[in-house]
Amino acid sequence: MSRHASSSQNDTLANTAGASLDIDAYMASLGQAAREASAQMRRQTSASKNAALLAMARQLEQSRPGLLEANSSDMARGRESGLDAALLDRLALDDRRIDGMIEGLRQVAVLPDPVGEVDGLRYRPSGIQVGHMRVPLGVIGIIYESRPNVTVEAASLCLKAGNACILRGGSEARDSNAAIAACITAGLEEAGLPPAAVQVVATTDRAAVGRLIAMPEFVDVIIPRGGKSLIERISREARVPVIKHLDGICHVYVDATADLDKAYAIAVNAKTHRYGTCNTMETLLVDAPLAESLLPRLASAYAEHGVALRGCPRSLGLLPDATAATEEDWATEYLAPVLSIRVVDGIDEAMAHIDRYGSHHTDAVVTENYSLARRFMAEVDSSSVMVNASTRFADGFEYGLGAEIGISTDKLHARGPVGLEGLTTRKYIVFGEGHVRQ
CATH class of the missing domain: 3.40.309.10 (Aldehyde Dehydrogenase; Chain A, domain 2)
Incomplete structure (x- = not known):
């Protein structure tokens, strides 16, 4: 897929909301592009990832009027559809919240990069050295509701941890998320990173969620952020590992x-x-x-x-x-x-x-x-x-993580607040000097 294919595809879909769409084909195209982008992200340096985050921040600043206009459309649609005051508050963007998104990107840019860290190196009796290296998870799917600023939070953390991500926001924030996605894509392109490293699902069709959580060939982990009913559905139907918590009792x-x-x-x-x-x-x-x-x-x-x-x-x-x-x-x-x-x-x-x-x-x-x-x-x-x-x-x-993507009450992989390290995994590395097993 070309460097511009992902962004142009999202633009086309956003402009034809409600038109007939082959969900399976569309989600497969996002998944394939994300998988290819994740391979490119594995070789990115901290400097290149930080440059992309700062470029995104500049794009948000430059696009402030457009972001407010897009959010105004979402707010009007939300009022017409009867969203309650709490949901409308989560949906709303103003200058203060846009400032918060910009500052969040800058803060993630200065966080220590966990990718490539090596620990636990030790010599074995055979003479080899064995240790661990921290590496990205790969492709992360994130499903969330209402708050458009989550688009920036999720993109920044996934990117800094060296992952590609597919983001599916709530239908009520459709225009806001599309405007934010355009800023993210422009920032990635400015920094020379693959635009498909961050893709926002442009269709509001609920079938897209069902497809996203059932593509283990493309997606390595799903993170749902929302109400209990959403998380229960994702946990029940997903064919991809899920990082989540249901209740906070x-x-x-x-x-x-x-x-x-x-x-x-x-x-x-x-x-x-x-x-x-x-x-x-x-x-x-x-x-x-x-x-x-x-x-x-x-x-x-x-x-x-x-x-x-x-x-x-x-x-x-x-x-x-x-x-x-x-x-x-x-x-x-x-x-x-x-x-x-x-x-x-x-x-x-x-x-x-x-x-x-x-x-x-x-x-x-x-x-x-x-x-x-x-x-x-x-x-x-x-x-x-x-x-x-x-x-x-x-x-x-x-906890000193700088930021978090959510809380996990699971016991495998991540537990508690999930920051950059929780968006990575570890693999064994072995050093030898021509060693062969006897």
């Missing part, structure tokens, strides 16, 4: 030895800092000896923030404004100012609750007992486990 357990001021600050922050994020606390577990002194104080703070409380029978006596928690409450990711509270008898009951109702995302313990903290870290099976810290720290930026 995060817990904070306050042990009887906890410092009350620490516990108060963490429990308030973990719930009220932001409500709609996957690392927000949804259930607070309090060791019985502390319940009487801690829960009424927390209830006052939650009331100031408008947080509705749902409690177990033991906590209801201390929380007169709370309602009785149901079995469903313990297994619910509210993403809202609602909190479930349970009084427990010690760490074993707390961990049993987390094991039964948690989603393996992020769980925290507040304690001054070092041995108990070690137990909690060792036995709670979550992708992030915290001691005396808010669950809101489960974030790629806070």
Whole structure:
């Protein structure tokens, strides 16, 4: 495929939205172009990838009026179709968000490049040296909803990690994504990188998603970013490995030895800092000896923030404004100012609750007992486990990754916040000097 084939194909499709299209043929063409581009990306230097990222940033700056105009069309269509206020807010682009996309590209450009890192070299008795080299995954398919700035985030991280990617944004952001894709393509071409290294699916036909997740000959991994129903569908139907998390049912357990001021600050922050994020606390577990002194104080703070409380029978006596928690409450990711509270008898009951109702995302313990903290870290099976810290720290930026493509609660390959290193894999490398096996 020529250097300009991918961008011209997307332009054609964007201009003929709704026209009859052979989805299988179209997606196969994107996949073939991405596979060829990934082979070229493996030989790119950090300097060339960084140059492309900075060129994309310049293209976004120069195209600011066009981006705002395209987004205005998406917003008008969204209002007509009845999108709620939260979705419209995610969809909206303004100068501040465009500035954020530009700054994000520049920040990724200065991150350390993991590709080519060699570690663990050691001599074997035979005389050979064996180690690992970090290499790109290959072709990454990313499926996401609403937020057009994800197009830039996903493209930049995949590119810096040496991958090609196929991006399928939500239909509600069709015009915005097409405008951003044009900037990305122009930046790639300016830097001399293959334009097919980043391709945005131009059709809004849902069949394109089904085809993207079923092309193992072209796609190495799928990353869905969106609501639970989208991720469940991708996980169920994909024939390609998926990096994902379904729920963020995060817990904070306050042990009887906890410092009350620490516990108060963490429990308030973990719930009220932001409500709609996957690392927000949804259930607070309090060791019985502390319940009487801690829960009424927390209830006052939650009331100031408008947080509705749902409690177990033991906590209801201390929380007169709370309602009785149901079995469903313990297994619910509210993403809202609602909190479930349970009084427990010690760490074993707390961990049993987390094991039964948690989603393996992020769980925290507040304690001054070092041995108990070690137990909690060792036995709670979550992708992030915290001691005396808010669950809101489960974030790629806070972990020093610079940026993240999402959170993984899987156990194979990537787990927790997925940054540049999570978009690579490792292969064995062997050095010898004419060695032959005896």
